[in-house]
Amino acid sequence: MCVFCEIAKGNIPSTKVYEDDMILAFKDLNPQAPVHVLVIPKEHIDCANDITADNSEYVKRIFEKIPEIAKSQGIESYRLINNCGEDAGQTVKHLHFHILGGVKMEEGLL
Numbered sequence: 124m125c126v127f128c129e130i131a132k133g134n135i136p137s138t139k140v141y142e143d144d145m146i147l148a149f150k151d152l153n154p155q156a157p158v159h160v161l162v163i164p165k166e167h168i169d170c171a172n173d174i175t176a177d178n179s180e181y182v183k184r185i186f187e188k189i190p191e192i193a194k195s196q197g198i199e200s201y202r203l204i205n206n207c208g209e210d211a212g213q214t215v216k217h218l219h220f221h222i223l224g225g226v227k228m229e230e231g232l233l
């Protein structure tokens with residue numbers, strides 16, 4: 124089982140900031156900004172290339188809840204990042220969205 128599936132099942136501890144029946148949001152272990160939260164589907168999906176009509180309900184729920192999750196962390200301006208595949212820097216092969224904020228972001232590739 125992958126590390127984020129283990130976190131979703133509670134087998135690996137995490138600092139949860141939101142949870143419901145379909146998704147989980149928790150603080151990144153190695154934060155890149157004052158607010159750095161990861162939002163994941165509780166069902167394993169490898170990456171954005173594997174989103175289909177059969178599992179897109181999870182993605183829908185994630186995007187419905189992102190504003191609420193961000194607001195709960197005290198931010199309304201944030202950068203939302205998904206890395207898909209190795210060249211993009213995806214290190215955990217379980218679909219996840221980074222919510223980054225709490226600081227003025229540099230302009231650049233992202």
Ligand code: 5GP
Nearest residue numbers: 126137149150151152153206212213214215
């Ligand atoms: P990626 O590079 O795949 O887009 O992002 C993976 C993220 O997961 C990284 O920012 C990394 O710090 C975070 N991460 C990896 N393992 C763990 C873990 O066990 N717990 C938490 N909270 N974050 C993790």
Ligand code: ZN
Nearest residue numbers: 125128167217
């Ligand atoms: Zn997984």
